[in-house]
Amino acid sequence: MRTGQWKTMGIGSLIGKMIYAVFGLAASMLCIMGYYPVVPAFYTACCLDKKRNFLLYIGLVVGMGWCMPVAAIVKYLFILFVLGIAIRFYIWANRRCSGWTAGMIAGITTIAMNTSGLLILNMEKKALILGISEGVIVFALAVLFHYGIGMGSQIFRERHKNRVEEEGVETMVGMDPQGRIHAFAEAVDELSVAFAAMDGRQKPKQQDHLDILAQEITGKLCADCDGCVVCLEQQKPDFWIKIRRMLQAVAQHSTKEEILSQNFMEECPRYSGMVEEAIWAFSRMELNEAWYHRLQENRKVIADQLDAMADALQDWDQGIRCMDRTERVLLAKIAFETRERGLDVKQIHVYEDKEKRRMVTALVASKWGGGIPVKNYRKALERASGMAVRLKEDTRSILTQEPVMITAYEDTCFYALSGVASEKEEGSSVSGDNFSLFSMENGHYHVCVSDGMGSGPSAFRESDMVVELMQKFMEAGFPQETAIRMMNSAMVLQGDRESYSTLDFMDLDLYSGQMTITKIGAAASFLKHKDRVECLRASTLPAGVDASCTGDVIHRKLTHGDFLVMVTDGVLEYLHVKNPEEKLAEMIKEIKTENAGTFAEKLMEHVMLFTGGHAPDDMTIVVSGIWEK
Structure with missing residues (x-):
């Protein structure tokens, strides 16, 4: 100083x-x-x-x-x-x-x-x-x-x-974090455009391929042939027509015997060798085209991922704003109220997100030693701000003279609980279904359900990858659509074209009760509101098929006591009725309970009655309920 x-x-x-x-x-x-x-x-x-x-x-x-x-x-x-x-x-x-x-x-x-x-x-x-x-x-x-x-x-x-x-700040030139994030987002977006532009090469026509093959074959087989002059000079137009006919037969994947029997070039002494060379050359060209197509696909997937990252960075850039300059009175109230309760508070900051919801961070310690319950700090915040407050989940319960950073959020209006019932396919060592239930600090509650193709360990690995990627992307702060795009492209890039997984993802805003369900190849879900049950359907291919697919999105507003039932394909496919979705909706309507776990167990018992107590496929039921605080 x-x-x-x-x-x-x-x-x-x-x-x-x-x-x-x-x-x-x-x-x-x-x-x-x-x-x-x-x-x-x-x-x-x-x-x-x-x-x-x-x-x-x-x-x-x-x-x-x-x-x-x-x-x-x-x-x-x-x-x-x-x-x-x-x-x-x-x-x-x-x-x-x-x-x-x-x-x-x-x-x-x-x-x-x-x-x-x-x-x-x-x-x-x-x-x-x-x-x-x-x-x-x-x-x-x-x-x-x-x-x-x-x-x-x-x-x-x-x-x-x-x-x-x-x-x-005036002396820290070029150290603006918000500006650096914006610049980085623009750079990533330009890189995404550059990758996408690599896919702009015009695909050659089949006739161009045949001309190239004709030049290659004649150059290799006709150069040292004694009848080269006769074929290329005296019968030049007919010669090239016959070669193209032979190559067209090769392009149509006719067998060597079929091409030889048609005898496109009866005068050529090396016709048999020419057919063999044409088949080999065309196979090599097809392989090269397949690899080129795959390379172009991967470039497009990487471009989509970079574009998704640019969107996420732009979202962060426009996200949380520091309100210290405009909320000096609130900061003073917080410091005063906490001191009244024997707490020493430093480095207090107030933030506001895009939805105008407040967040307070502070370094908190007991002022005169001893242990003070952290609820005293929460009460001080509520009295100072005039709003209900919830603390971060990992916040310690007792405050001592050792300062600890505490993050507090404006409390939500609702809370959600989920229950799960699951049965693995008979004879299988592990279920191919996976699910994840997690809450975010921004007041959103998520349920992710995935059904791997087939059953057993391979299906488990596929669905586990989908669930794990979605949870990690969401916890890292990516917007939901961006997280789904990146997960889907990661599934495409893994290279196994015969393994796919469904995605059933629910995002519930516990402030407003607004729910968003995204389905990629997933079975129908069911929303129970009092005595009415609504079936939520979607029709898209599973994750990993198309990197550009972001799924079908369904929006609903939930109120106190509503239940959302998410199931995998095995639950509906083996009810053995004409309209399985209507039948499952009837079962859901008959269940009377306020406990999500009991709800899931009773519904699974009803389903197992229709399958004779057997599990012909992996079956998972996830029930989520919402209540006002």
């Missing part, structure tokens, strides 16, 4: 102490019906907010000596002495002291002093009432001063902090 900054801080501190000394002097001058309630009230607030200093005591003593009679000076000096000791003792015993508690200590001390003196002197009842009234006034003023001093100093600190941060 520069010398000028040290000098500025020192001057500012001295000015602050002088201001409190002036207020102490003014408090000693204010007399109300022979009493001076402002003195103990102001001193109480200064004790709590750590504003006691040598100049403050000078201001109080000078004011008291100038304006008060000797008896009042003795009385209020004794009150100040008792207050200082009492507040310190209370903090030592309870590790905290709020403004209301300190105000009560000040009021009770003042009443005790007044009533004890009045009782000894046996004075009038009116004076006794006035003495008690002074204690009530001291209590109210102490709370008021404490709130004013605490909030005022916190707001001043926030303004000073923001000013210092702004000055620091």
Whole structure:
């Protein structure tokens, strides 16, 4: 820190102490019906907010000596002495002291002093009432001063902090994280366009292939033939026509015997060798074309992945905004309320996402040691912000003097629970179905169900890859559509064209109840609302078939008590009825329970009745319910 900054801080501190000394002097001058309630009230607030200093005591003593009679000076000096000791003792015993508690200590001390003196002197009842009234006034003023001093100093600190941060930002050229993310997103997007442009080569026509093959074969077999001059000079037009006919037969995948029997070139002594060479050359050309086609496909898949990454980066760039500059009062309230509960809070920041939902991060520790429940911090945030708050899932439950970073979010309006029932195919060692249930810090609840093609370990690996990729992409912060695109392209790139998996992905916003289901080759799902059941169908190819496929998307608004039932193909295929979806909807309608796990188990029992108690295929049922908090 520069010398000028040290000098500025020192001057500012001295000015602050002088201001409190002036207020102490003014408090000693204010007399109300022979009493001076402002003195103990102001001193109480200064004790709590750590504003006691040598100049403050000078201001109080000078004011008291100038304006008060000797008896009042003795009385209020004794009150100040008792207050200082009492507040310190209370903090030592309870590790905290709020403004209301300190105000009560000040009021009770003042009443005790007044009533004890009045009782000894046996004075009038009116004076006794006035003495008690002074204690009530001291209590109210102490709370008021404490709130004013605490909030005022916190707001001043926030303004000073923001000013210092702004000055620091001006000196950090090229270190803007938001700008770097935007630039990186543009670079990735341009790279995606470059990869996509590589697929722009025009595919040669079959006639061009045949001409190339004709040139290659004649150059290889006719060059050292004694009849070359005759074929190429005297019968040149007929010669090339016959070669093309022979090559067209090769292109149609006719057998060597069929081509030889047609004898396209009866005069050529090397016709048999020419047919063999043509078949081999055409096979090699087809193989090259297949590899080229696969390369172009992979380039397109990589281009799609880069494009998806660019979209995700753009989304992050426009995502969470820091609100510290506009929410200085809120930051001051948070600091004040947490300090009231014996907590020391630093580095407080308020953020807002695209949907205008708040997030607060802070470094929190116990102010005077000992263990303080983290719920005290949550209550302080709720009181300061006026909104319900939920803490990050891995937040410790007890706060100590060791500072810990805590992230708090605006609480959701709903909560969701899921239950699962599953049966693997008879004779199989493992189920080919996989599922995942996970909540996000942004207040979204996800259910992912995948059915691998076939059964056994190979199907399990395929569906497990789909579920794992989706969960990792979502937890990394990718938007849902982007995560699905990247997962699908990863399945395409793995190279096994005979293994595919379905995807049934549910995204539930626990703030609004808005649900989005994305289906890629998945079976129908069922939404139960009271006594009504809706079938949610979709028709797309499984994941891994087409890299550009993002699935069929279904939107619904859920309310309290709704259930979503997601099933794999095995549940519907073996009901052995004309309309299996209608039959399953009837089963769902008949189940009466508020427990998602019980719901899934009862539905599986109903299904197994139709299969005779056997599992001819892997069967998985995932039931998710939503309730208001």
